[in-house]
Amino acid sequence: MDNATIAAIATPPGAGGIGVVRLSGDEAAAIAGRVFRLARTGRAPRLGPNASHRLFYGRVVDPEGGAAVDEALLAWMAAPRTYTREDTVEFSCHGGPVPVRETLRVVLAAGARAAEPGEFTLRAFLNGRLDLTQAEAVLNVVGARTAEGLRLAVADLAGDLGRRLGPARDALVGLLAFFDAAADFPDDEIPTFDVVAGLAEAEGALADVVVGSKAGMLFREGAQVALIGRPNVGKSSLLNALLRTERAIVTPIAGTTRDVVAETIALGGVPVTLLDTAGIAETDDPVELLGVERSRRALIAAAAAVFVLDGSVAPGPNDLAVARALVERTLDGGSPPVVIAVNKADLPDRADQSSALAVLPRSPVVSVSCRTGDGLTDLERALSALLGADVAQPALITARQHAALDRALAHVRDAALARAAGYPIDLLATDVRAALRAVGSVTGEAVDEAVLTEIFSRFCIGK
Secondary structure, three states: OOOOOEEEEOOOOOOOOEEEEEEEOOOHHHHHHHHEEEOOOOOOOOOOHHHOOEEEEEEEEOOOOOOEEEEEEEEEEOOOOOOOOOOEEEEEEEOOHHHHHHHHHHHHHOOOEEOOOOHHHHHHHHOOOOOHHHHHHHHHHHOOOOHHHHHHHHHHHOOHHHHHHHHHHHHHHHHHHHHHHHHHOOOOOOOOOOHHHHHHHHHHHHHHHHHHHHHHHHHHHOEEEEEEOOOOOOHHHHHHHHHOOOOOOOOOOOOOOOOOEEEEEEEOOEEEEEEEOOOOOOOOOHHHHHHHHHHHHHHHHOOEEEEEEEOOOOOOHHHHHHHHHHHHHHHOOOOOOEEEEEEOOOOOOOOOOHHHHOOOOOOOEEEOOOOOOOOHHHHHHHHHHHHOOOOOOOOOOOHHHHHHHHHHHHHHHHHHHHHHOOOOHHHHHHHHHHHHHHHHHHHOOOOOHHHHHHHHOOOOOOO
């Protein structure tokens, strides 16, 4: 990282109430003095440590000639009490694209360098303001798709993931210190250390995060759930009921839905895209055939499926064909897990559904009424469990972090097996050292420049 003062637009493009141009670096105050004039005096503001964390009202001006660019508020924050731990200036301009672009132009002309993607957060990491788990959590905060996903990301931004990895790191450091001391001073009396307990503590802490990573991925990336069944069984009605709005057209005519309709809801905090599919049945209609084929493709792509049955009539050949198709695709590895929703629970006459349920004996069954809403909460709960979102402690980790923690866990388990087999401690130390290095690549204690470049290149410019 160079020592240049960097600048970027920190708000999304387009029109809005305000637009923010951010500067960070040793020359932030000097550059601000060249391009900002106080409204009351027409002079540059005095920006020093004693005036830190204050707002100044005035005009952004072009240093070449002094022409006004925009009215703005200047926020001055002196190091180290800033996001980057560097001197920071933020101009709050009018929110159109031209005012912020022009403000950035004059700031760059006054001596700043255009920031790279994620460079403000990279500086926060390199200056010790954030560890690497917190820095990567920033991206999860920005990209959160549900309130629960945001809550998890904010917890990691506050250091939750680093704290969860702390016991594993401390145990590995303690083990390595003991192994190194025993190897370096074999004739001295070394304090005893419970190697088995240390390895068990490291394994438990790592396994806890890895187990929670599947749910964390769901909160971050979401999942697709296909509503599957024969024509006119109530799939579109169920979509509307889950959305709590009339999104899909519902008629008594079979085959009303000819294409896949996709809508997203928050299901237990997970962003879930519901796919209302065309009814699967034998047909000679070429348009319906296209719809059936798209339904089959949607089922293959989905993380889970809701198999909808009409509870007022006994399952017919088309119902059983859909159930068998779900089983066949489960066997060949192409089908998602299934929840069975028996619709029309509000009707007094209920038909025996056992012939269809027997085809999918391990699938949870929920009775629902799309008309009254009864059973919808139970269906949502069953889907959350099926997707794996009901883990007690989800871990909102990235694919890179997951791979590193998998490596760490494998090394710890190899060390435990070696200990049980009576191998010498220098062989155990090799695995423990590798595990500590893998954990350090997550927390930032053992990470190279190429990895940092890859991580922060995914950030937007200005963050």
